[in-house]
Amino acid sequence: MSTAMTERTSGGAAERGEPILSVRGLEKHFPIKGGGLIKRTVGAVRAVDGVDLDLYPGEVLGLVGESGCGKSTTGRAILNLQPATSGSVVFQGREIVGLNRKQMRPLRRDIQLVFQDPYASLNPRLPVFDIVAEPLIIHGLTKDESELRARVRELVQTVGLNPEHTNRYPAEFSGGQRQRIGIARALALQPKVLVLDEPVSALDVSIQAGVINLLEDLKTSLGLSYLFIAHDLSVVRHISDRIAVMYLGRIIEIAERDELFSRPAHPYTQALLSAIPLPDPRRERARQRIIITGDVPSPANPPSGCRFRTRCQKFANVLTDDERQACITLDPALEDRGAGHPNACHYAEPVSVL
Amino acid sequence: MSTPGTSGTAASSSGATSTGTLSRGRTADEAGFDPSAPLLQVSDLNVRFPTEDGLVHAVRGVDYTLRSGEVLGIVGESGSGKSVTSLAVMGLLPGSARVTGSVRYRGQELLGQSDRSMSRVRGKGVSMIFQDPMTSLDPVYKVGAQIEETLRVHDKTLSSKAAEARAVELLELVGIPNAVERVDSYPHEFSGGMRQRVVIAIAMANQPEVIIADEPTTALDVTVQAQILEVLQTALSETGAAMVMITHDLGVVAGIADRVLVMYAGRPVEIGGVEDIYYEPRMPYTLGLLGSLPRLDAPTRERLTPILGSPPSLVNMPPGCPFAPRCPLHIAACDEQEPPLIQVGGGHAAACIRTEKVERAHGHAAEVFTETASDAVLAGEALPADLALGADAADATSADAPRADQTEPTAGGADTGSIISSHRGTQDGDRQ
Numbered sequence: 001m002s003t004a005m006t007e008r009t010s011g012g013a014a015e016r017g018e019p020i021l022s023v024r025g026l027e028k029h030f031p032i033k034g035g036g037l038i039k040r041t042v043g044a045v046r047a048v049d050g051v052d053l054d055l056y057p058g059e060v061l062g063l064v065g066e067s068g069c070g071k072s073t074t075g076r077a078i079l080n081l082q083p084a085t086s087g088s089v090v091f092q093g094r095e096i097v098g099l100n101r102k103q104m105r106p107l108r109r110d111i112q113l114v115f116q117d118p119y120a121s122l123n124p125r126l127p128v129f130d131i132v133a134e135p136l137i138i139h140g141l142t143k144d145e146s147e148l149r150a151r152v153r154e155l156v157q158t159v160g161l162n163p164e165h166t167n168r169y170p171a172e173f174s175g176g177q178r179q180r181i182g183i184a185r186a187l188a189l190q191p192k193v194l195v196l197d198e199p200v201s202a203l204d205v206s207i208q209a210g211v212i213n214l215l216e217d218l219k220t221s222l223g224l225s226y227l228f229i230a231h232d233l234s235v236v237r238h239i240s241d242r243i244a245v246m247y248l249g250r251i252i253e254i255a256e257r258d259e260l261f262s263r264p265a266h267p268y269t270q271a272l273l274s275a276i277p278l279p280d281p282r283r284e285r286a287r288q289r290i291i292i293t294g295d296v297p298s299p300a301n302p303p304s305g306c307r308f309r310t311r312c313q314k315f316a317n318v319l320t321d322d323e324r325q326a327c328i329t330l331d332p333a334l335e336d337r338g339a340g341h342p343n344a345c346h347y348a349e350p351v352s353v354l
Numbered sequence: 355m356s357t358p359g360t361s362g363t364a365a366s367s368s369g370a371t372s373t374g375t376l377s378r379g380r381t382a383d384e385a386g387f388d389p390s391a392p393l394l395q396v397s398d399l400n401v402r403f404p405t406e407d408g409l410v411h412a413v414r415g416v417d418y419t420l421r422s423g424e425v426l427g428i429v430g431e432s433g434s435g436k437s438v439t440s441l442a443v444m445g446l447l448p449g450s451a452r453v454t455g456s457v458r459y460r461g462q463e464l465l466g467q468s469d470r471s472m473s474r475v476r477g478k479g480v481s482m483i484f485q486d487p488m489t490s491l492d493p494v495y496k497v498g499a500q501i502e503e504t505l506r507v508h509d510k511t512l513s514s515k516a517a518e519a520r521a522v523e524l525l526e527l528v529g530i531p532n533a534v535e536r537v538d539s540y541p542h543e544f545s546g547g548m549r550q551r552v553v554i555a556i557a558m559a560n561q562p563e564v565i566i567a568d569e570p571t572t573a574l575d576v577t578v579q580a581q582i583l584e585v586l587q588t589a590l591s592e593t594g595a596a597m598v599m600i601t602h603d604l605g606v607v608a609g610i611a612d613r614v615l616v617m618y619a620g621r622p623v624e625i626g627g628v629e630d631i632y633y634e635p636r637m638p639y640t641l642g643l644l645g646s647l648p649r650l651d652a653p654t655r656e657r658l659t660p661i662l663g664s665p666p667s668l669v670n671m672p673p674g675c676p677f678a679p680r681c682p683l684h685i686a687a688c689d690e691q692e693p694p695l696i697q698v699g700g701g702h703a704a705a706c707i708r709t710e711k712v713e714r715a716h717g718h719a720a721e722v723f724t725e726t727a728s729d730a731v732l733a734g735e736a737l738p739a740d741l742a743l744g745a746d747a748a749d750a751t752s753a754d755a756p757r758a759d760q761t762e763p764t765a766g767g768a769d770t771g772s773i774i775s776s777h778r779g780t781q782d783g784d785r786q
Contacts, residue, residue, distance in 0.1 A: 066577065174664045177664075204432055205643060206431060206642060206660055206661035207661075207664065208646065209646030209659065209661075233576070234649060234650040238649075238655060239648075272576065273650070277580075277609050278608060279607075280608055281608045281628045281632050282629070284609040291580050291581055291584060354650065354651055
């Protein structure tokens, strides 16, 4: 890996040593089939369209964006749950893209996924014990029944549930408790990396806070690294060390947490931050809001040049016609343009919006 | 109404006489209507649903008064009864629901009215914006037709031409570009945010005096939410309506509401001006809710203070404060009877007998939640099960024991003691 590449995707984390997970040029396109008898591919939804990421040991990397920006697909492609169209995912020096199920299995011990919906991700017909024990059995990690019992008990306790209740079924638990079961299952194989796909967005705030605290504690005590995928920027800000903002299949800005929130440089990040309502009446009412118009364009047919230009208030209101030409014709690369961290805007300039 | 000429003049001339862009003639002919009475007065509203497990008491005595021109925010977690309350006000609950109490719109009792007479109030006096713009529009009718239906149902004299002109005007008002062509689109041709704009256009079509918005931005992305909140403000200034804003998002309420009602387990547990609620909450639940929010604007990354346990089941509720099992300020007296809303300041009331303890925190959840964790222990509060289990586990896997301790959800931080985490574990156990 070239140094230029490292700098390009690090967003100021170059001092963290070798990344544990390194993603380069990741693409995931879903074919659009035409009608008629013979299904021909007539186009592609470019859900993930060239994503570069580095996850360093012990770090939480937040991946944020609005619905349809490709953040969940990125997570799944990294885990090879949906094979990537192209690109490379290197986990601890080993290329994941192109591996088949059997070849993936030993790697799954080290990289696990926590799903968004705690209602759909647990088998309703299995008691909690079996759910948490399943990965241990599949990977043959325990010698005998008593060791398995002790391990499951410990896991369930680790996530703050009562081990007495492992003979119960998922339906008997609340949403927050189910999400804890999902986390216990993901931890069963003692992974090094957890990909968390919207782990708290289905939960009420008072319950959500408990799960966030649990995730923070687990990270510290077990030395985990998280790829934390979410749409809620306040949650992401709370838990992440670095944050990558996605828009229409691309990362458009990546920076250290405080840097991103105090000096966002990309107009989309600025709009995103300014759109979030603050639970503080005086500050909320005193804020100047950047309202962007319209909706996210179709990823099957992204705009030419900069993908954000169709909604960009800078493009619409600030730039001259000459300056706009660059936005229309040139696809901006993710690089540091003097803002102190990489972003993908020709006219990036840090602004404080909070 | 004969409206020759262009659509623009048609809209304004029809508005003056019937659709009400200028006039505010409305249900004045209804029985019991009193223009001087409070806009919307809900008193002792109770809703019960019969289920196989018994009677679910979803709303347990809701009282509020909506004054004209104000925005009342109703906040609470899922299952707190905030949506059922508004459906009861609109008379939209299924027939099996047992609704008691009183809902008065300008003095006119709405509960117990026939669907037919309610239809005269709905959309004209009180209108509603639903959460999901994907399902609240009819997929087989053009959006224009759906707006026109709302207009013509309340004004039989309105010509279809005038109604269409008004529909275009409304779509322009809610920020739909190229409205003249878009009236002929079907809902599926719109994005989520655009559909919600159409829903808002329908809600404001007849110049209602009250708009009830039930989680109007929950299904939307945050940049679209910001757009829709702007449109709602437009709708309010355009119609002069008062609004009940139901949401679980404390940020949205902070920006739009004048007064806030916090609901828990089917009851209002705190009501007050928006600044009182956010800066000087008196009910431990409100304090806990604010403490469990990750803050975008916090100077440092503070540890969150979750509320332990989960809300009670609304079937056969035990006596006493419903929040008591999760409350760090819980004392024996809390279990005796459910506290009524007690005045704690001008226009500010909380359903708690220990509000003076909450007052000391001045909105800092961590203070109350730690101080009282030790309180709870001194008072000999229940924490046996989990501690015992912790010891067990330490024996079984002694090597890993410290790790298990550390990873207790709320342990480790300087702001919360290990006591509260054991407390939490017990509560989880109780709830299962």
